[in-house]
Amino acid sequence: MKPWKKLRSRIHAANDHWEYYIDDFMLDDRQEREYHYVHTGGSTMIIPLLPGKMFLLTKQFRYLNQVDSLEFPCGAIQKGLSAEQNALKELQEETGYSARELTKIGEFTPYTGASDEICHLFIAENLFESPLPPDDTEDIELVTVTLQELDGMVVSNQIRDGLTLAAWSLSQLHLRERLHV
Numbered sequence: 001m002k003p004w005k006k007l008r009s010r011i012h013a014a015n016d017h018w019e020y021y022i023d024d025f026m027l028d029d030r031q032e033r034e035y036h037y038v039h040t041g042g043s044t045m046i047i048p049l050l051p052g053k054m055f056l057l058t059k060q061f062r063y064l065n066q067v068d069s070l071e072f073p074c075g076a077i078q079k080g081l082s083a084e085q086n087a088l089k090e091l092q093e094e095t096g097y098s099a100r101e102l103t104k105i106g107e108f109t110p111y112t113g114a115s116d117e118i119c120h121l122f123i124a125e126n127l128f129e130s131p132l133p134p135d136d137t138e139d140i141e142l143v144t145v146t147l148q149e150l151d152g153m154v155v156s157n158q159i160r161d162g163l164t165l166a167a168w169s170l171s172q173l174h175l176r177e178r179l180h181v
Contacts, residue, residue, distance in 0.1 A: 002028065004035075012036075017076045018115075038115040044087040045074040045167045046102075048095060048124045053179050055150055056127075057159075058094050059141040070143060070153065071161045072168075074119070075135075083120040089132065091124055094140055096131035099124035105174045108166050121167050123174060147181065 005026040013020040018040045027033055048056035062069045073094040077086045084102060092098050103123045110119050134140060145153065153159045154168060 005029070007032065036114075038111075038117070040076060040115060040117040041079065042077045042083065042117060043074060043110075043119045043163075044077060044083050044090055044122065045072050045119050045163055046087050046091045046099075046122045046124050047072050047167060047171055047175070048091060048097065048099070048127060049175070049178070050127060050144065053147055053181070054144050055147065056095055056097070057143040057145060057150075057164075059143050060138060062161075067160075069161050070159045071164045074163055077120075084122070087120065087122045087124070092130050092132040093134050094138065095127075095142060096129060097124075097127040098130035100126035100128065103174075106170050108170060110163050110166065119163060119166075121170055123171065123178070125178075147175070147179065 007024040007026055009021055009023045011019050012022050018038050021037055021039050023035045023037070025033055025035055050056055057070050058073055059068055059070050061067070073090050075086070075090040075093070077083060078089065081089065084104070087102060088098055101124070103125070104120060105123055106121050107118050108121065110117055150159075150168070154165065159165065159168075
């Protein structure tokens with residue numbers, strides 16, 4: 001496949017978390033077009049593993065869909081932080097825990113056609129209390145579930161968040177080895 005040739009790029013809008021870009025590009029050297037997308041510095045998602053083969057989820061209201069959403073802790077990578085540092089910060093802000101063991105198990109692109117974001121996925125183990133104040137827009141309830149309950153929540157569509165679903169899919173081999181299931 002032939003790559004598209006970028007001609008120009010401009011920022012249409014920006015905030016603290018992302019920039020909305022419009023690129024002009026040439027397709028097959030014959031027609032100029034526009035491509036709109038969101039540029040981010042990436043994100044981190046953490047699968048917190050508790051003793052007894054339990055998992056920690058967050059439940060929070062999501063404005064765009066007007067629903068409460070069950071998710072793994074996640075957030076945009078703050079400027080100046082590595083993916084690992086950001087994962088620990090997000091874990092502390094959203095759950096009140098930190099981890100003695102943080103293992104990166106992969107990366108994925110949450111919305112390939114509309115954003116260049118890369119989400120870095122971690123498993124957090126040996127958790128201990130270490131709260132940080134949550135973001136001022138976050139009102140989070142913690143939910144503890146077993147592996148079987150989590151699987152059931154995915155199948156029954158109780159978990160609808162795309163990042164959480166992708167993370168759960170990507171983590172299966174790693175988690176089942178750790179948990180000996």
